[in-house]
Structure formats: C-alpha cells, structure tokens
Amino acid sequence: MITVEGVNHQIGSVRILHDIRTRLPEGRLTALIGPNGAGKSTLMRLIGRLEALQSGRITVAGHDLATTRTGELAKIMAILGQNTAIASRLRVAELVGFGRWPHHKGRPRPQDRDKVSQALEAFALTSLANRFLDEISGGQAQRAHIAMSFAQDTPWLLLDEPLNNLDMAHARGLMTLLSELVRGQGRSVAMVVHEINYAAAWADHVIAMKDGRIMAEGDPDTVLTEAVLSKLYDTPVSVGRHRNRPLVLHHA
Numbered sequence: 001m002i003t004v005e006g007v008n009h010q011i012g013s014v015r016i017l018h019d020i021r022t023r024l025p026e027g028r029l030t031a032l033i034g035p036n037g038a039g040k041s042t043l044m045r046l047i048g049r050l051e052a053l054q055s056g057r058i059t060v061a062g063h064d065l066a067t068t069r070t071g072e073l074a075k076i077m078a079i080l081g082q083n084t085a086i087a088s089r090l091r092v093a094e095l096v097g098f099g100r101w102p103h104h105k106g107r108p109r110p111q112d113r114d115k116v117s118q119a120l121e122a123f124a125l126t127s128l129a130n131r132f133l134d135e136i137s138g139g140q141a142q143r144a145h146i147a148m149s150f151a152q153d154t155p156w157l158l159l160d161e162p163l164n165n166l167d168m169a170h171a172r173g174l175m176t177l178l179s180e181l182v183r184g185q186g187r188s189v190a191m192v193v194h195e196i197n198y199a200a201a202w203a204d205h206v207i208a209m210k211d212g213r214i215m216a217e218g219d220p221d222t223v224l225t226e227a228v229l230s231k232l233y234d235t236p237v238s239v240g241r242h243r244n245r246p247l248v249l250h251h252a
C-alpha cells in the first residue's frame with residue numbers, strides 16, 4: 001500500500017496540493033484522473049520522490065520516503081515521469097537496460113539481460129532494440145520508456161500519462177499488460193490517465209483530483225458517475241455501461 005498523509009505542496013506562493021490524504025491499494029491498478037493542472041503529476045512526483053516532500057508523510061510498502069535509501073526505494077518502486085526527454089543518441093536497448101541499474105549497479109548479469117529482452121519483447125520493441133531514440137516514432141519512444149520502468153521489475157509501478165502518443169492498439173496492449181502484472185503477479189500500478197475510458201475499463205481504484213484536492217476516490221462504479229465527472233471536468237458527461245463497466249461519453 002502507498003499511504004499519503006497530510007501532504008501539502010507549494011511552488012513559490014502558490015499552493016499546488018492541499019492536505020492530501022489517501023491510500024493506494026496494493027495489488028491493484030489505481031488511476032489518477034482530473035483536469036489539467038489538478039496536481040496529479042505533482043502528487044505522483046512526490047510519491048516517486050522526484051520532488052522533495054514539504055509537509056506530511058508518504059510510505060510505500062511500509063517504507064517511509066523520508067528515511068528510505070534511494071537504492072532500496074528503486075527496488076520497490078519504478079516511476080516514469082511525464083517529461084521523458086533523454087539523450088537521443090542512446091539505443092532503445094540501452095535505455096531499457098537503465099531499468100536494471102538498481103539491481104546490478106553497473107555490472108549487468110545474465111538475468112539482467114534476460115529482463116531487458118523480456119521488456120523489449122513485452123513492448124514489441126525487439127526489432128527496434130538497436131535503433132537510436134531519435135530514429136523511432138514518438139509512440140515507440142514512449143513504449144521504450146515504459147519498457148525501462150517495466151525492466152526495473154519492482155512491486156510498484158508509477159506511470160504519469162503512459163498512454164501519451166500510443167495508438168489505440170498499443171494503448172490497449174499496455175493496459176492489458178499492466179492488468180496482467182496486477183492480476184497475474186500481484187504487482188501494484190498507479191497511473192495518471194486522461195482518457196477516462198481506459199480508467200473505466202481497467203482500473204480497480206480511481207482517485208479524482210481537482211484544484212490540488214481529492215474530489216472523489218473509490219472503485220470505478222463509485223467515482224465514474226455523471227455527477228462526479230461533470231463536476232470534476234466542469235463539462236457535461238453521460239455515463240453508460242459496457243461489459244459491466246462504466247462507459248463515459250462526452251461528445252456534443
């Protein structure tokens with residue numbers, strides 16, 4: 001479980017997060033939703049310790065972020081942030097190989113190479129393994145970054161907008177793979193997602209944020225309702241059903 005208690009965050013004089021208290025359940029896929037600027041990435045970055053905690057307390061699988069060593073944390077949690085700009089003269093396999101660093105600390109072993117091969121295969125990147133990052137498409141680069149986090153092989157996987165740039169089939173493939181990690185291997189995934197129907201179809205738990213606060217949280221049937229979503233996004237939405245899950249419609 002990830003616990004967040006009394007987390008406030010401020011940039012300059014602007015309050016970005018207001019007293020966030022929540023729990024992200026273990027062995028589940030949690031979707032963070034909400035409008036632009038709601039504070040989703042900031043909360044993810046604080047949980048992933050990419051940003052220093054200004055107040056409150058966060059624990060990941062019982063480890064307090066304030067006291068856990070980075071090497072230890074990197075074996076518990078992989079985080080993929082939103083800005084994945086990285087040296088473009090790097091090959092796909094090298095990027096994915098960085099995910100193994102916490103395990104081998106510079107001396108890759110056969111099992112590390114196996115994990116990289118598995119990650120390349122899982123994200124349909126094997127044929128692109130030797131390409132440089134500036135020689136592949138935006139969606140392929142996005143998959144390579146997710147594959148790097150996947151190769152880290154941690155109980156917790158935190159992904160900020162991993163569906164960016166992915167076409168329908170690859171987005172579906174990623175969600176299927178993430179839910180297999182959760183259901184088949186008992187891993188825990190938290191992701192920021194804008195396309196609400198991916199949360200509706202695959203998430204077990206949804207946290208809806210607006211203006212630096214949590215507006216609603218719970219299972220998709222509880223959170224993905226017309227009342228909550230219309231208020232969350234300040235736009236009218238209809239919610240139907242598809243395969244016994246919510247289906248959100250927001251066309252004119």
Ligand SMILES: Nc1ncnc2c1ncn2[C@@H]1O[C@H](COP(=O)(O)OP(=O)(O)OP(=O)(O)O)[C@@H](O)[C@H]1O
Pocket residue numbers: 011016034035036037038039040041042043
């Ligand atoms: N470096 C920064 N300096 C000043 N304000 C910032 C900075 N980073 C983020 N903010 C502000 O913090 C608020 C929350 O941003 P955050 O990126 O966490 O939102 P988000 O919910 O992830 O949004 P999006 O869906 O657009 O990615 C926004 O109002 C944003 O403008």
